[in-house]
Amino acid sequence: MKRILIVGATSAIATACARLWAxxxxxxxxxxxxxxxLAETVADLTPRGAAAVHGxxxxxxxxxxxxxxxxxxxxxxQQIDIVLIAHGTLPDQAACEADTELMLAEFxxxxxxxxxxxxxxxxxxxxxxxxxxxxxxxxxxDRGRASNYVYxxxxxxxxxxxxxxxxxxxxxxxxxxxxxxxxxxxxxxxxLPLPRPLVISAEQAAARIVAGIARRRAVLYVPAFWAAIMFxxxxxxxxxxxxxxx
Amino acid sequence: xxxxxxxWGHQPAIAQTPHAPVWRDETxxxxxxxxxxxxxxxxxxxxRSYGDSCLAASDHVLHLARLxxxxxxxxxxxIVRAExxxxxxxxxxxALGHGWFVPVTPGxxxxxxxxxxxxxxxxxxxxxxxxxxxxxxxxxxxxSDDGTLECTPQTRPELxxxxxxxxxxxxxxxxxxxxxxxxxxxxLDTVTQRFGRIDDFFRLSAELDPxxxxxxxxxxxxxxxxxxxxxxxxxxxxxxxxxxxxxxxGVPATPPVSLMNRASLAxxxxxxxxxxxxxxxxxxxxxxxxxxxxxxxARWNRIYGRRGFQQFQCVLPDAAAEPALRELLGAIAxxxxxxxxxxLKRCGDLASPxxxxxxxxxxxxxxxxxxxxxxxxxxxxxxxxxHEAGGRLYPAKDAHMSGQHFRHAxxxxxxxxxxxxPALMSRFWQRVTT
Ligand SMILES: Cc1cc2nc3c(=O)[nH]c(=O)nc-3n(C[C@H](O)[C@H](O)[C@H](O)COP(=O)(O)OP(=O)(O)OC[C@H]3O[C@@H](n4cnc5c(N)ncnc54)[C@H](O)[C@@H]3O)c2cc1C
Numbered sequence: 001m002k003r004i005l006i007v008g009a010t011s012a013i014a015t016a017c018a019r020l021w022a023x024x025x026x027x028x029x030x031x032x033x034x035x036x037x038l039a040e041t042v043a044d045l046t047p048r049g050a051a052a053v054h055g056x057x058x059x060x061x062x063x064x065x066x067x068x069x070x071x072x073x074x075x076x077x078q079q080i081d082i083v084l085i086a087h088g089t090l091p092d093q094a095a096c097e098a099d100t101e102l103m104l105a106e107f108x109x110x111x112x113x114x115x116x117x118x119x120x121x122x123x124x125x126x127x128x129x130x131x132x133x134x135x136x137x138x139x140x141x142d143r144g145r146a147s148n149y150v151y152x153x154x155x156x157x158x159x160x161x162x163x164x165x166x167x168x169x170x171x172x173x174x175x176x177x178x179x180x181x182x183x184x185x186x187x188x189x190x191x192l193p194l195p196r197p198l199v200i201s202a203e204q205a206a207a208r209i210v211a212g213i214a215r216r217r218a219v220l221y222v223p224a225f226w227a228a229i230m231f232x233x234x235x236x237x238x239x240x241x242x243x244x245x246x
Numbered sequence: 247x248x249x250x251x252x253x254w255g256h257q258p259a260i261a262q263t264p265h266a267p268v269w270r271d272e273t274x275x276x277x278x279x280x281x282x283x284x285x286x287x288x289x290x291x292x293x294r295s296y297g298d299s300c301l302a303a304s305d306h307v308l309h310l311a312r313l314x315x316x317x318x319x320x321x322x323x324x325i326v327r328a329e330x331x332x333x334x335x336x337x338x339x340x341a342l343g344h345g346w347f348v349p350v351t352p353g354x355x356x357x358x359x360x361x362x363x364x365x366x367x368x369x370x371x372x373x374x375x376x377x378x379x380x381x382x383x384x385x386x387x388x389x390s391d392d393g394t395l396e397c398t399p400q401t402r403p404e405l406x407x408x409x410x411x412x413x414x415x416x417x418x419x420x421x422x423x424x425x426x427x428x429x430x431x432x433x434l435d436t437v438t439q440r441f442g443r444i445d446d447f448f449r450l451s452a453e454l455d456p457x458x459x460x461x462x463x464x465x466x467x468x469x470x471x472x473x474x475x476x477x478x479x480x481x482x483x484x485x486x487x488x489x490x491x492x493x494x495x496g497v498p499a500t501p502p503v504s505l506m507n508r509a510s511l512a513x514x515x516x517x518x519x520x521x522x523x524x525x526x527x528x529x530x531x532x533x534x535x536x537x538x539x540x541x542x543x544a545r546w547n548r549i550y551g552r553r554g555f556q557q558f559q560c561v562l563p564d565a566a567a568e569p570a571l572r573e574l575l576g577a578i579a580x581x582x583x584x585x586x587x588x589x590l591k592r593c594g595d596l597a598s599p600x601x602x603x604x605x606x607x608x609x610x611x612x613x614x615x616x617x618x619x620x621x622x623x624x625x626x627x628x629x630x631x632x633h634e635a636g637g638r639l640y641p642a643k644d645a646h647m648s649g650q651h652f653r654h655a656x657x658x659x660x661x662x663x664x665x666x667x668p669a670l671m672s673r674f675w676q677r678v679t680t
Binding site for chain 2: 046047127
């Protein structure tokens with residue numbers, strides 16, 4: 001039986017992953033900031049097969065409560081086999097350009113809080129000498145685009161941090177997976193004009209993520225064709241890239 | 247949710263813009279917003295209704311697919327409360343592990359609890375258990391005028407009765423509490439036997455229906471004699487573990503013309519009939535192929551091509567069933583276009599709590615036809631036979647019935663109209679009540 005910690009557990013992708021793990025009979029520790037939605041998610045997962053489900057209310061920006069959360073999680077699960085970090089917001093780029101405070105707040109949620117969590121989790125898993133840390137970053141972190149570089153730079157920080165942690169932790173038997181979703185149909189992207197053929201459902205994304213974590217992949221593009229798209233985008237030279245409206 | 251949704255038969259092919267709440271507390275706000283912006287809307291489950299009964303008059307539907315969580319389960323008594331967007335497939339998977347099954351299931355498990363309630367669906371065990379609504383203990387109903395209500399037969403008898411089979415017009419069903427049925431395994435003991443003439447069907451049905459939980463017949467309406475195959479089943483006491491899930495085949499794209507034509511149908515029907523035994527054969531089947539043979543082919547509705555297809559389902563009261571059925575089959579054979587899926591089923595006399603529930607004691611016949619302008623004349627003829635026999639058509643499968651026939655067959659429609667939520671209106675309701 002897997003014992004799994006999920007941060008940002010009420011996000012569409014995290015919930016879909018939790019349902020797949022529940023069907024395998026896993027024990028889950030769910031962390032989210034909205035108490036009511038957390039309770040609704042907890043109630044849903046036991047009938048789907050989870051061995052047990054625990055809920056913990058936390059705003060990830062409340063960095064000084066991370067330790068409490070981790071302590072409660074360790075007490076409930078004993079050993080943590082998988083951690084999925086899935087919280088995040090999609091900043092309004094134009095609003096951030098006009099408001100530095102807002103930009104910093106968005107950066108704090110998407111990068112600062114994640115790095116703070118990873119720092120504590122790394123120590124815990126290093127002590128266990130086993131387990132997998134899976135972190136949802138984004139294809140947006142692969143290059144800074146004019147249309148969303150605040151989000152992109154936060155995700156770039158997460159991606160780089162994961163890569164460093166992977167190198168630090170692998171000698172301790174701990175594995176790190178960087179998950180880079182493309183366009184997923186979730187409440188977060190509800191109002192974006194996304195190109196339909198590239199959009200997948202949260203359930204499709206979750207199937208790939210759960211399988212990728214089980215296979216201990218290092219970097220997981222979701223779905224796989226984003227690896228090819230991002231290879232091309234990363235290869236574009238600056239003089240061309242800066243002229244593109246991406 | 248991005249994209250658009252349609253009804254199952256793509257007939258009428260009117261795209262609906264979905265507005266999908268993710269959390270229970272978002273639904274009231276979205277209903278109010280749709281009411282204010284578009285006048286009316288309609289709850290939408292999973293679009294397994296064939297015609298316009300799941301299409302909003304405004305073409306903006308409140309799509310409930312994301313509200314699919316369990317709320318509470320009592321496995322000792324087999325009582326489950328879940329959000330209305332949960333599909334029967336999810337519920338069955340969870341319940342079987344605890345020795346329970348849904349008491350009534352239609353021919354696809356991809357319908358939602360809300361959709362099953364709003365059409366008061368029936369299954370192959372109608373003669374034993376009646377409709378879905380008989381097993382509903384309570385539900386949450388969100389109305390644009392009265393807010394959120396809890397409905398049970400005791401607390402709100404009127405709204406309870408009007409919402410079961412209420413075609414999504416009395417309010418948004420937000421959650422459903424259902425009494426499940428105890429079973430020992432997910433396996434069924436089945437009996438299969440083909441028959442050569444419609445008289446033989448009536449004989450088999452009279453003899454075997456009372457003995458079995460599930461019964462249904464397929465008929466070849468291209469053959470002059472209306473030959474067919476009779477199926478019966480009962481939940482098995484014993485059986486091995488669940489088989490590994492079979493592969494799901496998909497129809498990848500919609501062909502420009504229907505692959506269903508007279509030649510392919512005749513060939514199929516001939517082969518299908520011959521494949522079944524002349525004498526009763528007993529076997530054991532996993533519940534999925536028994537109840538949901540079509541679920542193995544994802545989006546099978548596409549084989550009917552871009553023009554879509556229409557289903558015709560009627561129920562004929564016992565007294566007139568035999569002669570009326572002969573007349574219907576005669577008219578279809580004379581028309582010569584036939585039907586791939588022709589299903590005959592005896593309905594029992596267990597009363598539904600719903601005002602506008604479709605089944606009545608007698609026989610129900612369901613047929614699929616590729617859409618075609620020439621259908622109109624055939625359907626007119628079939629409708630007249632049904633009307634004459636005192637039967638009625640099933641709104642969940644309909645895209646054509648006349649308002650006159652509807653109002654005659656469902657006299658309680660005015661009671662439903664009085665309880666209709668003013669923010670809700672379907673294309674079907676507009677068509678048949680005005
Ligand atoms: C292959 C196949 C086999 C079938 N076999 C049978 C059968 O054997 N017996 C039978 O009875 N039917 C059968 N049906 C029809 C099907 O069971 C019904 O149409 C069912 O209601 C579809 O449910 P849905 O969740 O897809 O709802 P939709 O088709 O999306 O909606 C159906 C109705 O329910 C309303 N509704 C949906 N959700 C809610 C809600 N939360 N609150 C209030 N109203 C709501 C809608 O407004 C609409 O009026 C079959 C359909 C298919 C495709």
